[in-house]
Amino acid sequence: MSIDTRLTELGITLPDAPAPAANYVPYARTGNTVFVSGQISQDENGLIKGRLGDGMSVADGAAAARRCGLALIAQVKAATGSLDRVVRVVKLTGFVQSTPDFTDQPEVINGCSDLMVEVFGDKGRHARAAVSAPALPRGVAVEIEAIFEVE
Amino acid sequence: MSIDTRLTELGITLPDAPAPAANYVPYARTGNTVFVSGQISQDENGLIKGRLGDGMSVADGAAAARRCGLALIAQVKAATGSLDRVVRVVKLTGFVQSTPDFTDQPEVINGCSDLMVEVFGDKGRHARAAVSAPALPRGVAVEIEAIFEVE
Amino acid sequence: MSIDTRLTELGITLPDAPAPAANYVPYARTGNTVFVSGQISQDENGLIKGRLGDGMSVADGAAAARRCGLALIAQVKAATGSLDRVVRVVKLTGFVQSTPDFTDQPEVINGCSDLMVEVFGDKGRHARAAVSAPALPRGVAVEIEAIFEVE
Numbered sequence: 001m002s003i004d005t006r007l008t009e010l011g012i013t014l015p016d017a018p019a020p021a022a023n024y025v026p027y028a029r030t031g032n033t034v035f036v037s038g039q040i041s042q043d044e045n046g047l048i049k050g051r052l053g054d055g056m057s058v059a060d061g062a063a064a065a066r067r068c069g070l071a072l073i074a075q076v077k078a079a080t081g082s083l084d085r086v087v088r089v090v091k092l093t094g095f096v097q098s099t100p101d102f103t104d105q106p107e108v109i110n111g112c113s114d115l116m117v118e119v120f121g122d123k124g125r126h127a128r129a130a131v132s133a134p135a136l137p138r139g140v141a142v143e144i145e146a147i148f149e150v151e
Numbered sequence: 152m153s154i155d156t157r158l159t160e161l162g163i164t165l166p167d168a169p170a171p172a173a174n175y176v177p178y179a180r181t182g183n184t185v186f187v188s189g190q191i192s193q194d195e196n197g198l199i200k201g202r203l204g205d206g207m208s209v210a211d212g213a214a215a216a217r218r219c220g221l222a223l224i225a226q227v228k229a230a231t232g233s234l235d236r237v238v239r240v241v242k243l244t245g246f247v248q249s250t251p252d253f254t255d256q257p258e259v260i261n262g263c264s265d266l267m268v269e270v271f272g273d274k275g276r277h278a279r280a281a282v283s284a285p286a287l288p289r290g291v292a293v294e295i296e297a298i299f300e301v302e
Numbered sequence: 303m304s305i306d307t308r309l310t311e312l313g314i315t316l317p318d319a320p321a322p323a324a325n326y327v328p329y330a331r332t333g334n335t336v337f338v339s340g341q342i343s344q345d346e347n348g349l350i351k352g353r354l355g356d357g358m359s360v361a362d363g364a365a366a367a368r369r370c371g372l373a374l375i376a377q378v379k380a381a382t383g384s385l386d387r388v389v390r391v392v393k394l395t396g397f398v399q400s401t402p403d404f405t406d407q408p409e410v411i412n413g414c415s416d417l418m419v420e421v422f423g424d425k426g427r428h429a430r431a432a433v434s435a436p437a438l439p440r441g442v443a444v445e446i447e448a449i450f451e452v453e
Binding site: 183238 | 332339402435436438439441445
Binding site: 020022023024025026027028030031035036037038051093095100133134135136137138139143145 | 333334335355389390391392393394395400401402403404405406407408412415416418419426427428429430431432433434435436449451
């Protein structure tokens with residue numbers, strides 16, 4: 001089954017691959033490795049802002065992380081032409097905008113990790129780091145970058 | 152001399168390679184590169200929590216970073232089957248849970264960097280970044296991820 | 303036109319490639335990939351300290367990021383012997399020392415991204431992540447690490 005078919009069965013529609021406005025690009029390929037730029041949490045209503053530990057629940061944080069994951073998948077599709085060329089998700093680095101006493105970074109970033117396994121199966125299992133940041137661009141709740149191995 | 156022999160001579164016992172509880176994995180290999188997930192500071196007594204700049208000394212932070220390093224080495228051993236297959240330690244990224252006025256991130260992460268050179272010799276010399284985070288998973292003092300080149 | 307000639311035309315003088323004082327190295331090469339250690343903001347007058355959102359302007363932050371970029375370029379030149387061996391700038395990760403309410407991380411790190419395109423042209427376009435840190439080594443305003451593909 002192709003990944004596009006799996007996306008359809010899962011009822012997942014990828015967002016447009018956001019284009020950066022500055023002198024950087026959404027992804028860069030070197031050999032069989034694609035580095036995708038940090039994707040900030042947003043959906044069809046705009047940016048998902050908020051601070052974990054201060055009025056934003058872990059569930060809402062995980063939902064924001066899932067949106068970052070959809071953008072990451074949209075970018076690697078743009079990079080390769082087809083998600084079937086993804087050999088594996090190698091690495092995610094997730095940054096959570098939080099208060100200093102927040103300790104559930106893993107549960108937040110799971111929103112993205114779970115999506116990767118839903119979409120790519122075992123190829124979606126990845127190495128990961130999850131940490132907090134005091135502030136993220138535009139006040140978003142989550143930013144996640146990724147490394148993919150591709151054909 | 153094998154790395155395992157060197158570990159014995161140094162009196163170093165590796166911890167078990169911790170298994171993540173979520174949809175990610177402790178390491179991912181692509182080509183000859185192994186990405187090891189962020190390892191949080193813990194020892195046989197449990198998690199090493201604390202905040203640099205607020206009641207935790209630099210020496211205690213460095214000891215916590217060394218524990219992260221032991222876990223990183225345990226993971227790459229699990230990934231390759233033998234530490235003698237490590238060609239070099241390529242990169243460490245270290246996150247220190249600290250107050251905003253803390254400035255000794257390098258001295259803390261040296262606890263891990265020094266361990267890599269103790270264990271791997273010149274192959275242990277790596278590129279590095281060391282920064283603070285306002286919060287880390289479960290309140291730990293240090294989280295470090297690594298990239299290794301392997302045979 | 304060689305990159306060294308372009309640097310001269312741009313009136314850019316590279317700083318010395320700073321040498322770390324600890325058990326890590328300024329860069330590590332694996333295959334055709336060079337990982338450059340996080341470079342902290344400094345110029346001929348010393349460290350560029352400050353906190354975005356608290357008395358340091360975005361323009362000054364971008365200037366600090368540009369200095370990090372010069373150091374990154376100096377390091378990859380040291381790694382390869384010639385900047386003409388740089389195939390592309392693959393990835394930048396930028397950390398901005400800021401208050402929790404600061405939201406212009408992209409504009410700060412653009413100081414480095416813009417430099418890469420000035421110097422390397424289209425080869426300078428890279429994937430990127432830009433986040434805040436509550437604290438950086440020695441109190442500097444910006445720290446940036448980089449990945450380059452080289453011949």
